[in-house]
Amino acid sequence: MKRKQLKFVVGSSVIILTLAFLAFSGYQESKAYYLTVPELHAMKGASAEKQLKVAGDVVPGSIDRTESKVIKFVISQADEKTHKVETLHVKYVGNDAPPDTFIDRAQAVVTGKLGDDGVFVAHEMTAKCASKYEKEAAAGVKRPTE
């Protein structure tokens, strides 16, 4: 009986260890630090080599599609403590077209690396519409002036 159970233990351990190894290698390959614009500026310099995901709101009027296959825009976000608005210039060079929700004021999350010139080069991006009215609807209050 003991030997039979040993087989199960060994079999299961092999499976679990293999999966753990695969999980770790997948983690190494795809991990990205998720930061807001002010957080990115706060960690200056140290971040050039790392894969980053940066979140911020698209500054109205900043989307520039004049170059083909490249979209330049600016995202901004206010610092939680000081309320100072910080901005980041982004150059999107990804293969896929930007999502439909990528418009002025959308909440964008860009994935890529910060260049030496301070421009963020992104190869991936997601965007959500500014959910201004969702929040107020949740509170059950809406102002007629809007």
Place this chain on the structure above:
Amino acid sequence: MAQIGQFALALAFVVTVYSIAASLIGIRVKHDKLIASGRNAAVGTFVCLTTAFLCLVYLFVVSDFSINYVAGHSNRDLPLYFKISAIWGGQEGSLLLWGWFLTGYAALVMIQNWRKHTAMMPYVTAVLMGSSLFFTSMHLFIANPFNQVVSIAPGGARVPFVPADGQGLNPLLQYILNAIHPPVMYLGLVGFAVPFAFAMAAMLSRQLGDTWIRTTRRWTMVAWFFLGTAILLGGKWAYVELGWGGFWGWDPVENASLMPWLIGTAFLHSVMVQEKKGMLKVWNMVLIILAYTMCLFGTFLTRSGVVSSVHAFAQSSIGGYFAAFIVISLSGALYLLLDRLPLLKSENQMESIVSRESSFMFNNLILLASCFAVFWGVMFPVFSEWIKGVKITVGPPFFNRVNVPIAIFLMFLTGVGPLLAWRKASTNSLKRNFLWPAAFALASGIVLFVRGIGRPILKAPEELGQALFQKLLGYSFTSSFYALLAIMMSTFVAVTIVREFYKGARARSHGTGENFIEAVANLTLQNTRRYGGYIVHFGFVLLFIGWAGQAFTTDVSTEAGIGDRISIRQYTLRVDKLGVEDTPNYQSMKATVSLFEDGVKVATMGPERRRYKAGEQQTTTEVSIWSTLKEDVYVVFSGATADGKRANIQVYYNPLVMWVWLGGIVLGLGTLIALLPNKKSGPRKRPQAADRTEEQKDVAEKVS
């Protein structure tokens, strides 16, 4: 109407509380009438919530914008069917749908088991109504869909106010698949509440035989069926609507539905071991507790905005309540399990690693491992922020690394498991069952390899200097190699399944004189569980092949004017026209594109870009897809250039995608067959046991 709805919600709340109290007190004082009253009250809650739901339907149909929820999620020009689907377009309505389905299921369970399982049923009522209490209180106090729009007058007083038009439904939801996707998803998620309730009731009443499993077998399958269907519908929706060329992106919302499905799949398999062998009793309890927890957790993830997601539509305050509810349910259930542990002793032990029960065990192990990996990946940003103070996210490579090998191994078990004997499979039976499937799998592998699939991609010279081990590692990680393995495994499983049907039907037609087709049909209908299961497995084979095709997708992205051509593999696309269309709901820019395969015109495609008029004037991409069994050509029109003369066009070449949807359909059919009761076998001549051939014995042994 809104008042009636409000009242119905309040009544539902009171009746739910009564039902729980009556059931529990009834058991305590052994008062049958009180228990029956609790049960009737449970059915009553369904009546209340149905009323509330119908009121909400009415408010949406007549576009009553004095109601905040209606004003926020609908508008006048929305087509009627989207006005109705807009009910679950937001938080309040989605929750109401959840709660309504839960009481609906509860009512069905009560009616189905009206006079059965007298010791267990009062507890079932109490547990189901306990869950329901959470939802009814959410409807009433936290996310009430019947609240009115109010404006704030100078001085802070709240004045009722009726907006001229609603904010409109999110255009991404204005798509028929996504209109039915949420209800199907909820039917699945809520469905696991029933086996969960029976499991809890079994422990509470100390009736720990397999009654709870037998009673809820069909319920589990129904829930599993809806959940799987919803996942596929979601994938189909993402594919045709989101415009990024794929159907699965490991988004948190997708993962939220995958996790309960994985656990549910493990549960469906491991209960068989308990039924046949009296083993894994504790394990099954753990699985059903986890499955239901994952259902709640999935709802929590999509509804709370804890993790950011492309399609997390809601961001709200209900997260805390949900988390509390999950913690309470989970800890209550686990406490109960610990307390009843001595009563859940296994009647048998694992004897051999090559046996049916052992294959089920490994199936469970890796399904759970997969769920764990997905959970870890989804929650990583949250955990890393707690521990290290920085949010670290993981992307698709993480999920694929772990889950692709798991899926391939699972496919292997799918082929092997059902054919292994209980206790211990003999070497002889292994040879008999697996020689041919293995040969076919190998042959398919060789053919594909010769045609260039699964070959390592030649790397840059400096990388060739790596150690052999690393090279092998890098090689085995290529998606092409995995696709090769996946297709070999699929062949293996497909051959085992076809052979099972063939051998079974042949043995049967020898015995009964039926022709082959009749024999297949009757074989299936008289053993729905086994042969339905095979059909489900076959659906997976198809799905798996489609999924393997994803390793070979390619795409081009270009700017094209009228008359320009775009080439991808054997296809050429020519832009014929760029135009504008106008409807009351949206305005659309449309490209008309001719598709040529090897120079022959096969289709005219019309990808669009729409701007919806209501609310925030969101734009959506309407892709155009040319779909064949071999591949899809998927065309996205992502906008015209500033002068309007050229179009930005992406073309994706996606092999075998149709197999995924076909697999889904077969999977659903198989599940439905497995749900059927076994047809009684008519009087027929049975061959004497001694006369049976080896093959007939083999079939008889497996079917028993």
